[in-house]
Amino acid sequence: MTRLFILLLSREVKGYLFNTNKSWFALGFFLLCILIFPLSLGGSEDLLKKISISSIWICALFANLISLESLFKEDYKNGTLLQYHINRIPFFIIVFTKFICHWLFTGFPIIILSPLFLIFLSGSYENILGLFYSLLIGTPLFSLIGMPISALTLGSAARGPILVFLTIPFFLPIIIFGVLSVNSFSSGSFSEYYLLCAILSIGIIFLPYITIKILKESLE
Amino acid sequence: MIKYFHKFANPVRFLKLAIPIKKISGIAAFFTIFIGLIFALLLSPPDYQQKETVRIMYIHVPSAWMSLMTYGFIFLSSVFFLIWRFPLFLILAKESVPIGIIFTFSALISGALWGKPTWGTYWVWDARLTSFLILFFIFLGLKLIKDTFSNSSKGNYTFAYLSLVGGFNLPIIKFSVDWWNTLHQPASIIRTGGISVSNEMLAPLFLMALGLFFLFIYILLVSVEINIKEKSLINFRDSLKNN
Amino acid sequence: MIQNILDFISMDGNGFYIWISYFIPLTLFFSLVLVRKIKLNKILKKIKKNEL
């Protein structure tokens, strides 16, 4: 089992690393989105400082959303998923490797770079740690919630727009708690962090399970 | 329980039962809404604070109730479909989506129109309003899925699973929006305590709610009939081709 | 008499909001019913044709 897990994980990572579009797309999109905020505010420093945290969160959301489209697409299209199913490779391994890789290449770089962008958007220094922690819990949740919806829309013609439309309502609680948690971090209350952790711990059990179910249905 | 469902899961048998119910509920919907409107617009007294604008409540509140009920109905029938795999439940769930959209939309628009004279603005980023807006978008998403994967067994599961995920997510969304609202909104304009609802006001409220409920059943059954008959039409053509 | 009707329509000056908020939902419900009815009648006609 672990052998299979490592095998699939390494293949997945390889796929991301050697396919440069796939690996840098999310981060590049994040950078471009970040660029929009200062430009669209007309150079108002105060406003920028106020919305720095939420803009980083919004950009993280969109970067995640955009890269969700390619999550299962290729394996579904060329029939690899079908072969996995026929050869009785447990789907939870596939789903978890996909999840880990997706987070590693979309969420993780954003988390690492977030302090830099906070300063870049003239946010205050005391929020750095709060933002770091909240993104650390929030971005895996984005990937987790996106997974079943990405699996749902497999095989539809206009996949991208539908995906965006369906996913954003489900991302809302995460972004609400995420932004609030940063604001309350400096005042020493962690209730939103606990809430996010609770959602994460429930989600990491149920959402992959639902994803497996949906993927199996989608093979027909 | 399951045997009981089996009996009516057969679409043709269901139709036999449904057509009389459809007729009765159609007539009932017409009359209850008519009487409800007379009560709401003429007979019920104006509120001592909100004056005549309180009359908007009689369309706003019932349609909000009905839209929540519709989502609950979609959720439950999708769950039944996923457990027992009876296509009838899926048809029921699918056909109630447009009705839900209309209920939610009318609740939103009448709410906005109620807000202007009482609070002074059409829209407030209040928890209840925001979560209702999100409900509206989830309904739209369901409709989108329903239309893009029309008539394929894959789309059926897609729809059922999406309504399942949405059903689990709605309380979380509501909770998060509540949290967000209580923490970071300055004291909202909406006065708490609400309207003291007297018996004379309850009558049109419940009449309208009942009327909309009958209307929901009527439209749902008509749509189900359309769906089943359409399928039988296609199957009929297929059998012609094969012979 | 006419004054009474006008009073009823104006509803203390809030008539616009009240009438619009009733008009939009009711027309929506009605149009949905109408659309469904027309579709059903079409299909019933087709089925009759096929049976003949």
Place this chain on the structure above:
Amino acid sequence: MSKEYLLEVKNLSCERNYKLIFDNVSFKLCSGGVVLINGNNGSGKSSILMCISGILEYKGLIKINKKYNDKIGYVGHKNALCEEDTIYEYLTFWKKIYNYKKDFNYVINFFDLRKYLEIPIKFLSFGQKKKLSFLRLQMIKSQIWLLDEPISGLDKRTRSLIINLITKHIEKGGGVIATSHQIINLRKVKNIMRVKID
């Protein structure tokens, strides 16, 4: 030996989109035997294979003999090829997945693919991709092969290669279930059963 069955299908029927695709299909696949499923387009040939491989839901009985290796090999229209990988990467990946201990050099030579080993899969032709699919099939070490139109769209040489492969598999005691509109001429195989569905 000949009485032993690998796979038994009894009264199989399948519904898709609330329409019955096929009804009451029964056959037995013995070791060293071939089942050819014939039928028109859209008659549900592929669906039978999908039912056997456990993707579609079905009514009826599908029994796989547990005495033998109960793995199933499947080659369909989709070849499960990642476009960016080279052939070598592809083969080593599936080799590890299937836990295939032997070297695949022999099969590569058999299929004449040695010179393409480092070429990305997106540059290969349709026939070569099909060959890769059969290479993967070799590595599963399964008794039962499900082949969905294995030779359609291929030239004579590849066709004979694949037929050779199938006969070899049968001689070893495996069984093949194949669908096609063209009749595959398997002259050496005696135990051929034809199933017609409409």
